[in-house]
Amino acid sequence: MTQIRTERLLLRHARPEDAEPLHAIFSDPVAMRWWSSLPHERLNQTRAWVEGMIAGNVAGAPDFVIEWNGRVIGKAGFWKLPDVGYILHPDAWGRGLAAEAVGAAIDHVFAERLTDIVTADVDPENTASIRLLERLGFVRTGFAERTWNIGGEWKDSLYYALDRVAWASRLSSGS
Numbered sequence: 355m356t357q358i359r360t361e362r363l364l365l366r367h368a369r370p371e372d373a374e375p376l377h378a379i380f381s382d383p384v385a386m387r388w389w390s391s392l393p394h395e396r397l398n399q400t401r402a403w404v405e406g407m408i409a410g411n412v413a414g415a416p417d418f419v420i421e422w423n424g425r426v427i428g429k430a431g432f433w434k435l436p437d438v439g440y441i442l443h444p445d446a447w448g449r450g451l452a453a454e455a456v457g458a459a460i461d462h463v464f465a466e467r468l469t470d471i472v473t474a475d476v477d478p479e480n481t482a483s484i485r486l487l488e489r490l491g492f493v494r495t496g497f498a499e500r501t502w503n504i505g506g507e508w509k510d511s512l513y514y515a516l517d518r519v520a521w522a523s524r525l526s527s528g529s
């Protein structure tokens with residue numbers, strides 16, 4: 355099983371018991387404000403989500419639970435290649451942890467040659483996520499209106515992409 359250690363984090367495959375700590379995130383309206391579903395109301399919804407994550411890893415989509423000082427603080431990775439997805443507990447925001455985790459997941463898929471491009475679909479109002487993607491070197495590739503209907507409300511999408519060459523040159527320039 356793949357595990358990735360970064361300076362401050364451990365990224366590892368999901369286990370069934372991750373449902374409880376992940377539910378604290380997936381039930382939080384602040385964390386879920388721009389997610390592709392409404393906040394989870396019941397633990398069973400998060401349990402099903404974690405089961406999907408486990409099955410995805412078995413099928414070859416590298417999605418990781420993020421541990422920080424032994425505590426599960428979120429997830430980063432690929433439910434389905436090449437689309438990257440990430441969410442952190444609001445307690446952990448603003449410390450560069452998402453950049454560290456998402457950067458490590460991207461490093462992994464390029465190093466293992468699982469894909470030549472990583473893409474992202476982000477709500478135009480999700481400033482933190484847009485900043486994170488641009489900081490990692492993603493470039494904007496498109497925009498579409500009314501792409502997601504979340505609880506009766508239409509949301510738009512900004513599309514981003516990062517290819518292997520851009521990622522390698524970013525690493526070699528040390529940015």
Ligand SMILES: CC(C)(COP(=O)(O)OP(=O)(O)OC[C@H]1O[C@@H](n2cnc3c(N)ncnc32)[C@H](O)[C@@H]1OP(=O)(O)O)[C@@H](O)C(=O)NCCC(=O)NCCS
Nearest residue numbers: 385440441442447448449450451452453476482483485486
């Ligand atoms: C997006 C998210 C993962 C960022 O987590 P984070 O750990 O706070 O991010 P980082 O600390 O690594 O910051 C990355 C960049 O975003 C910036 N940033 C973080 N929060 C911000 C905010 N609220 N407004 C503007 N910029 C913000 C940081 O300053 C940093 O930029 P910098 O390196 O130029 O300083 C987190 O806000 C989150 O979990 N959001 C909810 C889930 C979500 O929206 N996921 C993405 C769906 S596409």
